[in-house]
Amino acid sequence: MASADMTNSRILIVGGSSGMGLALAKQAIAAGAEVIIVGRNEDKLRHARAELQSSALSTVALDITQEAQVADLFGRIEGLDHIVSTAADIEGAYELLPSLDLKAAQRVVESKFYGPLLLAKHGAPKLASTGSITFTSGIAAYRPSARGSVVAAVNAALEGLVRALAVELAPIRVNVVSPGWVDTPIWTFVAGDKKDETLDAMAKRLPVGRIGQPEDIAKAIGYLMGNGFTTGTTLHVEGGHRLI
Numbered sequence: 001m002a003s004a005d006m007t008n009s010r011i012l013i014v015g016g017s018s019g020m021g022l023a024l025a026k027q028a029i030a031a032g033a034e035v036i037i038v039g040r041n042e043d044k045l046r047h048a049r050a051e052l053q054s055s056a057l058s059t060v061a062l063d064i065t066q067e068a069q070v071a072d073l074f075g076r077i078e079g080l081d082h083i084v085s086t087a088a089d090i091e092g093a094y095e096l097l098p099s100l101d102l103k104a105a106q107r108v109v110e111s112k113f114y115g116p117l118l119l120a121k122h123g124a125p126k127l128a129s130t131g132s133i134t135f136t137s138g139i140a141a142y143r144p145s146a147r148g149s150v151v152a153a154v155n156a157a158l159e160g161l162v163r164a165l166a167v168e169l170a171p172i173r174v175n176v177v178s179p180g181w182v183d184t185p186i187w188t189f190v191a192g193d194k195k196d197e198t199l200d201a202m203a204k205r206l207p208v209g210r211i212g213q214p215e216d217i218a219k220a221i222g223y224l225m226g227n228g229f230t231t232g233t234t235l236h237v238e239g240g241h242r243l244i
């Protein structure tokens with residue numbers, strides 16, 4: 001279903017050079033979409049191009065926390081069907097309060113809240129009226145851990161933003177996917193060399209008995225893009241994490 005809906009569509013994926021965004025880019029291209037992926041780091045974009053090997057893919061290096069860069073991007077783009085952001089810069093932000101660096105906390109807010117806000121501001125005028133915007137929050141808003149206060153707060157704020165944007169930008173649909181624990185490169189910043197043992201322990205606790213894969217979240221975003229009757233919604237894709 002999601003695949004058919006993506007055929008011949010044009011999708012901008014911020015964060016498409018890694019993790020969930022990269023998995024979405026792969027699924028969208030396989031379904032016949034044209035995909036533009038955005039990230040800050042040229043090396044990551046180069047790796048994504050090498051992995052996806054598709055003439056339907058283009059990449060743009062920019063930082064979505066910088067309004068001039070976001071405005072310039074949309075100044076050069078016409079005819080989009082969907083905008084997605086899986087961007088997050090959480091480096092240094094998973095700390096207990098005494099060690100929390102305010103600059104790292106601000107980078108989380110900028111990448112997960114203000115960046116998406118700027119994408120909506122400058123990107124909505126470029127979207128088809130049947131189009132959609134999808135952002136990415138996360139389980140930390142519902143099952144916070146010590147060290148995760150800033151991420152928890154930003155995820156919750158983003159969900160409120162999405163409900164308001166769904167009203168303001170209608171008929172464009174605006175949704176947010178809330179992932180549980182998913183095996184992606186972001187875990188380096190959360191658990192460092194304890195990544196594998198941390199994810200294994202959670203897999204045993206979850207009702208589904210496993211950690212999420214980037215493809216699980218990509219499919220959920222595909223659903224949000226394709227279902228024309230879904231807006232202002234938080235879609236939880238977390239293996240039952242909120243039940244434990």
Ligand SMILES: NC(=O)c1ccc[n+]([C@@H]2O[C@H](COP(=O)([O-])OP(=O)(O)OC[C@H]3O[C@@H](n4cnc5c(N)ncnc54)[C@H](OP(=O)(O)O)[C@@H]3O)[C@@H](O)[C@H]2O)c1
Binds near residue numbers: 018
């Ligand atoms: N993985 C999990 O277990 C989990 C759980 C709950 C929620 N989430 C959320 O899910 C989303 C996707 O996570 P992921 O695990 O796929 O992360 P990831 O693998 O680290 O990918 C993050 C992507 O965002 C890009 N990015 C970061 N800051 C950016 C900025 N300012 N401007 C443009 N691009 C930027 C990164 O590229 P550059 O660094 O090159 O910019 C990268 O492509 C995030 O919002 C994360 O908080 C993840």
